[in-house]
Amino acid sequence: MEVVKTENVTRIYRVGDVETNALRGVNLSIQSGEFTALIGPSGSGKTTLLQLIGCLDMPTSGRVTVNGKDVTNLNRNQRADIRAESIGFVFQFFALIPTLTAYENIEMPLLLAGKSSSERAERVKQLLEWIDLPDRANYRPDQLSGGQQQRVAVARALAINPALILADEPTANLDTPNGRQVMDVMTRLNKETGVTFLFATHDPRVIQYARRVVTLQDGLIIKDELVEKSAVGA
Amino acid sequence: MMQLIKMAFRDLLRNKRRSFFSSLALGMGLALLLLMAATVSGEIRGAMDTSIRLDSGHLQVRAKTYDANKNSVAYEDLIANPNEVAAKIASLEPVSVATPRLFASGILSDRDETTGIRILGIDTSSPAMAPFKDGMLTGKYLENDDRSGILIGETLANKLSLKAGDAVNLLANTSNGDVDQQLFTIRGIFTTHTPAFDEYTVLMPLAKAQAITKTEDHASAIFVLLKNSDQVDNVKNALQTEQLQVVTYLKMNEVLLQTEEFSRGYMVLIYLIVLAITAAVIVNTLIMSVFERTREIGILSAIGMKSTRIMSLFFIESSFLAIGGIFAGLIIGGIMVYFASTVGFYIGNYGATSMLIGERIYAYLTLKDAIDLTIMAFIVAILAALYPAIMAARLEPVEAMRGGKI
Ligand SMILES: Nc1ncnc2c1ncn2[C@@H]1O[C@H](COP(=O)(O)OP(=O)(O)O)[C@@H](O)[C@H]1O
Ligand SMILES: [Mg+2]
Numbered sequence: 168m169e170v171v172k173t174e175n176v177t178r179i180y181r182v183g184d185v186e187t188n189a190l191r192g193v194n195l196s197i198q199s200g201e202f203t204a205l206i207g208p209s210g211s212g213k214t215t216l217l218q219l220i221g222c223l224d225m226p227t228s229g230r231v232t233v234n235g236k237d238v239t240n241l242n243r244n245q246r247a248d249i250r251a252e253s254i255g256f257v258f259q260f261f262a263l264i265p266t267l268t269a270y271e272n273i274e275m276p277l278l279l280a281g282k283s284s285s286e287r288a289e290r291v292k293q294l295l296e297w298i299d300l301p302d303r304a305n306y307r308p309d310q311l312s313g314g315q316q317q318r319v320a321v322a323r324a325l326a327i328n329p330a331l332i333l334a335d336e337p338t339a340n341l342d343t344p345n346g347r348q349v350m351d352v353m354t355r356l357n358k359e360t361g362v363t364f365l366f367a368t369h370d371p372r373v374i375q376y377a378r379r380v381v382t383l384q385d386g387l388i389i390k391d392e393l394v395e396k397s398a399v400g401a
Numbered sequence: 402m403m404q405l406i407k408m409a410f411r412d413l414l415r416n417k418r419r420s421f422f423s424s425l426a427l428g429m430g431l432a433l434l435l436l437m438a439a440t441v442s443g444e445i446r447g448a449m450d451t452s453i454r455l456d457s458g459h460l461q462v463r464a465k466t467y468d469a470n471k472n473s474v475a476y477e478d479l480i481a482n483p484n485e486v487a488a489k490i491a492s493l494e495p496v497s498v499a500t501p502r503l504f505a506s507g508i509l510s511d512r513d514e515t516t517g518i519r520i521l522g523i524d525t526s527s528p529a530m531a532p533f534k535d536g537m538l539t540g541k542y543l544e545n546d547d548r549s550g551i552l553i554g555e556t557l558a559n560k561l562s563l564k565a566g567d568a569v570n571l572l573a574n575t576s577n578g579d580v581d582q583q584l585f586t587i588r589g590i591f592t593t594h595t596p597a598f599d600e601y602t603v604l605m606p607l608a609k610a611q612a613i614t615k616t617e618d619h620a621s622a623i624f625v626l627l628k629n630s631d632q633v634d635n636v637k638n639a640l641q642t643e644q645l646q647v648v649t650y651l652k653m654n655e656v657l658l659q660t661e662e663f664s665r666g667y668m669v670l671i672y673l674i675v676l677a678i679t680a681a682v683i684v685n686t687l688i689m690s691v692f693e694r695t696r697e698i699g700i701l702s703a704i705g706m707k708s709t710r711i712m713s714l715f716f717i718e719s720s721f722l723a724i725g726g727i728f729a730g731l732i733i734g735g736i737m738v739y740f741a742s743t744v745g746f747y748i749g750n751y752g753a754t755s756m757l758i759g760e761r762i763y764a765y766l767t768l769k770d771a772i773d774l775t776i777m778a779f780i781v782a783i784l785a786a787l788y789p790a791i792m793a794a795r796l797e798p799v800e801a802m803r804g805g806k807i
Contacts, residue, residue, distance in 0.1 A: 251705025
């Protein structure tokens, strides 16, 4: 099943008189269960593309379909609904809510989706185990290491059983062991739950985890290849 | 909802000092308003109370044609056999005191100074004279059979540099339109703590006042005090006859009541100014908080939190600030009002004859004022959150992903 489809998507940023063509016509299709890396030099449009797919932003032209639904021209609240239902996010800057504990951060999307408290408790407990942090439930983000915070962010993204998790440079601010922990968790969850991952990165240590690598340059896809031999653990 | 409340609370704790001071600003604003409201109420209440005790009573029974502004002593404007009439009124159940009084215009002159005064002919033994008796400063109080003695107020004594035992010349209007004059001895000096009243009042036994004004066995009014001011309309209806008019304290103190109405309108303006200032502090606090939490709000929005919930987060925060502020305000305001109502503050001679204001104001906080102001403060705090909340709700979730880059 096709989770994401972009057709001739462009995005032009206008700041004053300056126009930046961040995307110049991107065609991308992602199938359910994929574990795909989006690579390319800084400024090539990776973040912009993730934002369009994640319904955080709207394309200047072209069409974006998520989970079979055309999301190109949805209004603010409709896009919020799509995000709450079908998309999980992991950001570069350990984007947890600083005033909430690990447990409460993971619980937040479930609350927004209106799940009952017993359902929430069960799900959060399961997720904390999946990310190997069952004993850190009541820690605040500032009491966790960067890698632990990012794993909590992954758990939060996964909480609602989304069709798709988008991660923008999830390891950019982590050292090698922590980065590896996060990628291991993501790989394992992809295998065990079948959730689709699309992550942007320019870190070669991360690229090797991917089974498909899409290369972006100057707002265009210049290469799209499947990686046969997995180098995980190498 | 619980989660929002939890988040709002923790957000405020994140910057304890800032939250504390914005709450305190609201608290100080509320305290100030409580004090001001209590001062105005106290002033009006004090003035009304003073007027009833000294001047108007709860009721006055007068001849139909009597005009209080003219102090007329013509026979047709006066009540005949006032002692009998007063005794009859005093026998009514709700009446506490009824005593005849004669009001006459006069001029008091010392060797080189003269001043216009009002002669108050009184039954010196009436319980209604207690405020004067208790306020004696020097000399001694009057006897009913004193034929040449008067009492004057402290303010008048100071103005003319008179003391007990001094002789003064007193000129009075008489019933036939003439004037008469006589030398009197100042038996004593009293204070009612109401300078405007003490400045123009000269007390003399009713019989002597009737003699000098040639109004033999007549009085201007029967001064009536009730056990309970609620009874005023009942008693008025009971006393009303063809020949007599009965005037209530509300009618006699119209100027005071108008002043009260005016000051209340004026106070609303001051309330709004004070509350606008405190609102500005809260708006500022919340806007700073929105700026600091741009990314966090973006994240909440990115994971699907709707604008309305993000707005409620700020309304809840503002409600917490308001509750803290109101709590502080009621305590601080309560202490200030307590002192202002027991100790009072000195304002000196600031009344007018139409509005008897004492030299000290004692604050008096009505429950209605306290509740109204508290609700007002709460509403203002909530309204203050409106702009920051809209600002937060309009933030684009993309900023979460860009992180610190924008
Ligand atoms: N909000 C914005 N306003 C203006 N220009 C932007 C904005 N976001 C991104 N850009 C520009 O768009 C281009 C693509 O940026 P981005 O998608 O962040 O690339 P990447 O994530 O690959 O580094 C860059 O030239 C960047 O400067
Ligand atoms: Mg980027």
